[in-house]
Amino acid sequence: MHFVYINHNVLDNLFYIIVSILMFFVLYDNVSQLKKYKKILLTACMSLPIILCMKFPIYIDQYCVHDLRQIPLFIGTLFGGWPTGAALLILLLISRFAIYGFNLLTLIVYVVIFIATALFSTKFNRLNKKKKLFSSALITLFLEIITTYMAVMISEFFKVTEAYVFYFILVPPLVVFFAVYLLELLMDTIHVRSKMVKLEKMEVVSQLAASISHEVRNPLTVVKGFIELLKDANLSQDKKEEYIEHVVRELNNAESIISDYLAFAKPSTEKVEMIIVEREIKNIIEILKPWANMNSVKIKDQLAPGSVLGNANYFRQCFLNIMKNGVEAMPNGGELEITTFLNKKELTIKVSDTGMGMTKEQINRFGEPYYSSKEKGTGLGSMVAVKTIHMMKGKLEIESVPNEGTTITVIFPIYMTEKVLAKETPISLKTKVLRS
Known part of the structure; x- marks a missing residue:
């Protein structure tokens, strides 16, 4: 039985079908606009293997030249309907x-396949x-047998060989079985992922609600x-x-x-502006200095000029939260260092402390709703910071060693180069001279 070996033309036809x-x-999964046009997309994708199977048919012997064009027709009709x-x-x-010329037998066979499959779909x-x-x-299998019988009855030139039985009666049902399994598996994957996203959103909402309520x-x-207490008529004015x-x-x-909750839930992008990072960071440091001094924390800075694009209010709140967390991580005092530097495309801000540090679990859960390593913390400050950075x-990158300290690195796409900022340099220098 010379047909037992796997014909490379069959493998080519199967390849066209699976790839399609x-x-x-x-x-369907990655282009959201196409989800509305599922049947049109299915038609387009199943059209390709039909044409390729006919263009590159299966040559078995001089009496047997066919292809697997009927399989994409089966699949498309079963899943997409009539x-x-x-x-x-x-x-x-x-x-x-167009390729082989008109043939009445072909017309009858494929019309029968279409009608039977459409009725069953x-x-x-x-x-x-x-x-x-x-x-x-x-x-x-049923349609392959029926159409073969019709072909034998209508055409006297049609011959059913052992190769034909194997490749065009027994193989197609197996291929359709595998194709349907693959389609169902991939569709289930999309549905499961969609449900997981919804469940995660519901979990975030419930966690936030619990946090805010508490x-x-x-x-x-x-x-x-x-x-x-104020209702007491005998209460003194001082009290x-x-x-x-x-x-x-x-x-x-x-x-x-x-306010922190609203900033996390819906960070506004209505006002997008150029943010001069050096100036904003210095303003935040000035705000934090009195509180840092009370906690025996020394703040050092080394700031390079550079600008990014975003909402200035949320930028301030973001880094105020990050630096505040750094100070709170050093209850016995320490050093908070803020460094900025830039290259041609990115501006990097590093905030380092010498505090308690973070475990791997705490790093992984940084910014997670209703999670805080502080006893009385809500986690909202970290959530606002993470949301703003993504916006x-x-x-965001975090490096930390327990009992040694933490370094938080934030990298933004740069908005203005140092050359453009050079116009502001004389003013900056003058300010520094006045301060000294």
């Missing part, structure tokens, strides 16, 4: 007649995965208590003012928590 299926899923099947049938017939798409696999293979309730409880200060402080705390198309 994979191409369909790559486009509209996809009709489009593929028309393309198949036009291509067949509605029921097919309601079946579970296991039934789809076996039913698609059975209907393919953190806002604390200051409001304090406010409620002081308001009750009233003291209680009112406590109320205002706690309300400010609640407002700060809500400004930046990259």
